[in-house]
Amino acid sequence: AGNDSTICYYSGSFSLGGTPAGGTWSGTGVTSGMFDPLVSGAGTYTVTYTYDDIGCLYSDTKKITVLSTDASWTSPLNWCESGGNINLTTLITGQTGGTWTGSGVTGNTFNPSSLNGAIPITYIVTNGSCSDTSTQNININPDANINLTSVAGTDTQTICINTPLTNITYNIGGGGTGANVTGLPTGITGIFNGGIFTISGTPTVSGTFNFNVTTTGICNQVNANGTITVNPDATLTLTSLNGTDNQTICRNNSLTNITYSISGSGTGANVTGLPNGVTANYNSGTLTISGIPVDTGTFVYNVTTTGICLQTSAGGAITVNPNATIALTSGTGTNFQTICNNNLITNITYLISGGGTGANVVGLPSGVTGNYNSDTLTISGTPLETGTYNYIVYTTGICSQDSASGTITITTNPTASISYIDSSFCSSVSQALVVQTGSGGGTYSAPNGLIIDSLTGTISPSLSNSGTYLITYIILPSGGCPQINANTIISINPVPISSYIITNVSCYGLSNGAIDLTVTDGTLPFNYQWSNLSTNEDLINIPSGTYYYTVTDTKNCIDSGVVNITEPTLLIASSIYTPILCYGDSSLITITANGGTTPYSGTGNYTETAGTYNYTVTDNNGCVSVTNAPITEPQPILISDTSIITNNTGSINITVSGGITPYNFEWSNSSTSEDLTNLTNGVYIVTITDSNLCTQTDSINISIQENPLIIPNVITPNNDKKNDTWQIKGIEQYEQIKILIFNRWGDIVYKFDGTTTEYSDVNKQWDGTTSKYKLPMGSYIYIIDLDNGKLKFNGIVSVIY
Numbered sequence: 001a002g003n004d005s006t007i008c009y010y011s012g013s014f015s016l017g018g019t020p021a022g023g024t025w026s027g028t029g030v031t032s033g034m035f036d037p038l039v040s041g042a043g044t045y046t047v048t049y050t051y052d053d054i055g056c057l058y059s060d061t062k063k064i065t066v067l068s069t070d071a072s073w074t075s076p077l078n079w080c081e082s083g084g085n086i087n088l089t090t091l092i093t094g095q096t097g098g099t100w101t102g103s104g105v106t107g108n109t110f111n112p113s114s115l116n117g118a119i120p121i122t123y124i125v126t127n128g129s130c131s132d133t134s135t136q137n138i139n140i141n142p143d144a145n146i147n148l149t150s151v152a153g154t155d156t157q158t159i160c161i162n163t164p165l166t167n168i169t170y171n172i173g174g175g176g177t178g179a180n181v182t183g184l185p186t187g188i189t190g191i192f193n194g195g196i197f198t199i200s201g202t203p204t205v206s207g208t209f210n211f212n213v214t215t216t217g218i219c220n221q222v223n224a225n226g227t228i229t230v231n232p233d234a235t236l237t238l239t240s241l242n243g244t245d246n247q248t249i250c251r252n253n254s255l256t257n258i259t260y261s262i263s264g265s266g267t268g269a270n271v272t273g274l275p276n277g278v279t280a281n282y283n284s285g286t287l288t289i290s291g292i293p294v295d296t297g298t299f300v301y302n303v304t305t306t307g308i309c310l311q312t313s314a315g316g317a318i319t320v321n322p323n324a325t326i327a328l329t330s331g332t333g334t335n336f337q338t339i340c341n342n343n344l345i346t347n348i349t350y351l352i353s354g355g356g357t358g359a360n361v362v363g364l365p366s367g368v369t370g371n372y373n374s375d376t377l378t379i380s381g382t383p384l385e386t387g388t389y390n391y392i393v394y395t396t397g398i399c400s401q402d403s404a405s406g407t408i409t410i411t412t413n414p415t416a417s418i419s420y421i422d423s424s425f426c427s428s429v430s431q432a433l434v435v436q437t438g439s440g441g442g443t444y445s446a447p448n449g450l451i452i453d454s455l456t457g458t459i460s461p462s463l464s465n466s467g468t469y470l471i472t473y474i475i476l477p478s479g480g481c482p483q484i485n486a487n488t489i490i491s492i493n494p495v496p497i498s499s500y501i502i503t504n505v506s507c508y509g510l511s512n513g514a515i516d517l518t519v520t521d522g523t524l525p526f527n528y529q530w531s532n533l534s535t536n537e538d539l540i541n542i543p544s545g546t547y548y549y550t551v552t553d554t555k556n557c558i559d560s561g562v563v564n565i566t567e568p569t570l571l572i573a574s575s576i577y578t579p580i581l582c583y584g585d586s587s588l589i590t591i592t593a594n595g596g597t598t599p600y601s602g603t604g605n606y607t608e609t610a611g612t613y614n615y616t617v618t619d620n621n622g623c624v625s626v627t628n629a630p631i632t633e634p635q636p637i638l639i640s641d642t643s644i645i646t647n648n649t650g651s652i653n654i655t656v657s658g659g660i661t662p663y664n665f666e667w668s669n670s671s672t673s674e675d676l677t678n679l680t681n682g683v684y685i686v687t688i689t690d691s692n693l694c695t696q697t698d699s700i701n702i703s704i705q706e707n708p709l710i711i712p713n714v715i716t717p718n719n720d721k722k723n724d725t726w727q728i729k730g731i732e733q734y735e736q737i738k739i740l741i742f743n744r745w746g747d748i749v750y751k752f753d754g755t756t757t758e759y760s761d762v763n764k765q766w767d768g769t770t771s772k773y774k775l776p777m778g779s780y781i782y783i784i785d786l787d788n789g790k791l792k793f794n795g796i797v798s799v800i801y
Contacts (some may be wrong), residue, residue: 004063009037009131011069016047023051035064042068068472070094071125071132079112080175080219086110088121094132098125115140135406137330144176147544149196155226160265160309161206161233168199170224176215183211185230188666206232208265233310234266236303239286245316248400250355251296251323258316265309273301274318293320312586323400324356329376335406339385348379350404356395363391365410386410391785393637411478416486418473420458423488425461426557428495432459434473434505439484442475443722450492460492462542466492473669482685496522504544505567507623508595511543513565527590543567571596572623574605580610582694588633593617596625609633625635634659637696645791650702659690664772679772708791709783714798717768725765726797731756738785741766741797749775768799776801 002017010613014034016025025033027047029040035047043066051058064229079086088100088108102121104111110121118137125132148155150169152794157166163190172179172195179197181190188201190213197213207230214223240259249255253279262269262285269287271280280303286508287303297320326334330349337345345368352359352375354751359377370393378394387411395401416438425432434444434457443459449465452458456472468491473676475484495671496519503514516538521524528537531548539547544567550560577589596619603617610633617625635658642653653675656663665674668685676684685699708731717724731737734756741750749770758764768775777799784793 002062002066006065006128007037008127009042009068010131011037011065012133013037016049018049018051020051023049025049029064029066037066040064040066042066059654067127067130067671068095069127069132071098071123072081072133073123073134073136075121075136075502078139078141078218080141080143080248081112081115082220083112086112086138086526088123092123094134095125095127098123110138110365112138112140117138141219142174144217144222144592145174146176146179146197146215146222146224147171147173147493148224155224156402157227158231159203159231160231161203163198164202165228166665168226170213171195172197172215175219176221177333179213179215181211181213183209185209185228192641196356200415201230201237203230204702206230207661212475221597226684231309233266234262234305234307234312235264236305236312237261237263238271238314245314247317248319248321250293250321252292253400254292255290255318260287260488261285261313262305265307266305266311267307269303270303270553271303271546272313273299275299277427278318293521296320305347309394312399321399322354322781324352324395324397324402325354326356326359326402326404327351328404328615335404337407338409338411341410341412342382342384344382345380345408348376348406349374350393352395353375354402355397356401357392357397361391364387365389365408368408375789378608383408384583386412388587403517406697410469410721413482414441414456414478414484416442416476416484418444418471418486420459420488420490422490423491424491424555425459426458426495426555427461427464427466428557428559429461432461434458434471436473436486437488439475441478442473442484442486443471444471446471448492453546461492464492492555493523493555494521496520496526496551496553498549498551498559498561500561500563501561502565506597506621507522507619508570509543510567511541513542513544513567514538514549515539515542515563515565517551518547519551519559522551522557523555525554527552554556562607568597568619568621569595570619571619571623571625573615573627575615575629577629577631580631581660581692582611582634584632585633587629589613589615589629589631591617591623591627593619596623597621634690634692634694637690637694639686639688639696639698640696641700642789643700643702644789645702645704648704649677650678650704651675651677652684652700652702654698659688659694659696660692662691664689669792691724709784709793710781711793711795712797713795715766715768715801716801717774718801725762725764725767727765728759728784731759735787736787740783741767742779742781743775746779749780 013034013543016035021541025047027046029035034260045062045064047063048059048061050057073091074093089096090109100108100121100123104115105121108201112397118139120135120137122133122135134230147170149171150167154168159165159466178192181199183207187204187205188199191195209228209229212223212225216222234475235261239261240257244256244258247256273776277294278289280287280289286711299318302313302315305311327350328350330347334346334348339345356645359372361379363384366382367384368379370377387408388436390405392403392405392726394403419435420432438458443454445454446452446469449467450469451463452461464735468489471488473486477483497516498519501516502639505513520728529550530539542565544565547563552558554735571593572595573591573593575589575591577587580587586607586609591603593600593603599620601618602615608631610631612628612630614625614626614628616626635660638657640655644651665672667676679702681697681702681704683701685697687695687697689695708730714724715723715726737756737759739752740748743749750766752759778796779796782797
């Protein structure tokens, strides 16, 4: 078959040969004695040569190793210069691990930047002595670019509506093959031709239009931005109510505001032809004409907008009418006259001018009238009634009217009378008002000693001297009338003055108080009235409280007062005492008091045993209070004890009562438990202490004697008359016996509770049965109790058959 061999994948097919010739080859990649590595693929293969020698078959094998060297890869064909680096290993379709060469290649990375056109790239794969090479082109395409070629600033234009745009041109280069534009106003378009993109036209709408030009083509595209601002023509619109631009108003009256909306390209406005006092102000798109005209006449005004683009104008008219005026033309002071009744008044005249065309007058007295003739109003006549008449003259006409006022006072002969609520006053009265009828305006007078207000006539008896006085009211002449005098007589009387001495109540709740009243001044006799309905001068044997009194003399002059009768607070005795902790001890009792009148007697400290005690406390006024002190004590500590002897050992059970639980136990053998067990002969002393630390002592004697009983430890209940029952010898010296017998599980199988005489009857003695049933042979536990616990024994007894 020949020697083993190694070949390359792309080396082509070859003849396998073989000796002797004429045999056949078989195996992977073998066809008609030829081995083709493209068929087998890379790897190691065993091929067999078989020779047939007249029915005898001979065979031999050899190994063929095919080394793979596939350098195939796929080019991305077109790549943009801004597309970024290419990882060449991602393009391999053959064997990996080879090397790359070519422009822009570093290791396994291809960098297309700064390259253009078809770039040849070679990939080489080597395996042993075999190698494969593949070279392909990567086409690098440039990115698009765009540049403004029209005059700088043409890409940011501001024009008026319906005005041609200055052409905006861009050069489209690089990978750009065309361009699109968005955001243009109506009437403006963009056209691409021969590498140039042109924006042109006439805008038919206003506004700010931000346009964007974007190149078209392969690879990275770019854009350019710009703004076309289209300003509208100015507009001027009346926005106040219809008719406000043609107003008729009165002088010095506020004009109804005239407003115009200025929009479009209008940025302000100028106004001509306005009357003085009326101005025009522009603010935020609104022109406002307002003010108060100070001139009269018809004023035609004109409003013209200002700003860029086409402007406009509007006009109107303002008619200003004058206001009415009135002026006094008669002598100064004739509009304020005071005359006597039934006399002619001095004529009062007023000139009516301006917007006034007539006049009316109100407020005149009967008999006096006002007449208007040829711009003059005349007030004249003879008044028929008295009083003060405030008249007002009102002009009539258009616009603001005027008025004038005056006063005509018509007087009569004065009359007067005066009096007071009483002709006699007590000196305790602070003030008394005069009752005056008739004409006012007079003054009051009186002799010295009487305090009187000369204007109001009010007298002050409490500030005046006692006595009788003539009071005069004087009205001086006025309006040609004579002086008038009015008189009245009053008297001022002294009031009684009281004082008192009080005796307060001595003890709380008693009625032994008194009030001793003394009265001076005033006019005898006196009348007394107390709030407790007494009419005596003095009060005796009264309880505490507030007492009101009045003293009235014969002139009805009154003095009054308030008297407070007090009493001590309630005397209260109280006791506190220490508790008795142990039976037979004593308590410290402390007696205190409060209320009443100090000092006290009967207070202090007292030492007492248990019992109830009453204590009396007396204050300085002899008032008494009783308190009690119930003193208790615990019961005495009592100890009862029981000593028990069981199986030659003793135990002590004690029961404690009285005192205050819990108890502490201290035995002479140092035990602190309540009961003792497993004791030997001796005297045991216990000291018991309760929670109040009170103690009691007891002593118990334990005397253990030898077991006086003979207790069998086995019975043989087989009816042979020998040892058939459990006979206990020596029990006859005791009165009572209790017997309990248990099986191994703790069940009671026998129970006896009676006298020892009864148990001496063999029919009552245990015979090894329970409820007449025979018990099994075995051991049983017994407990024997003699004379109610005096002696106890326990042990084991066996049953044998």
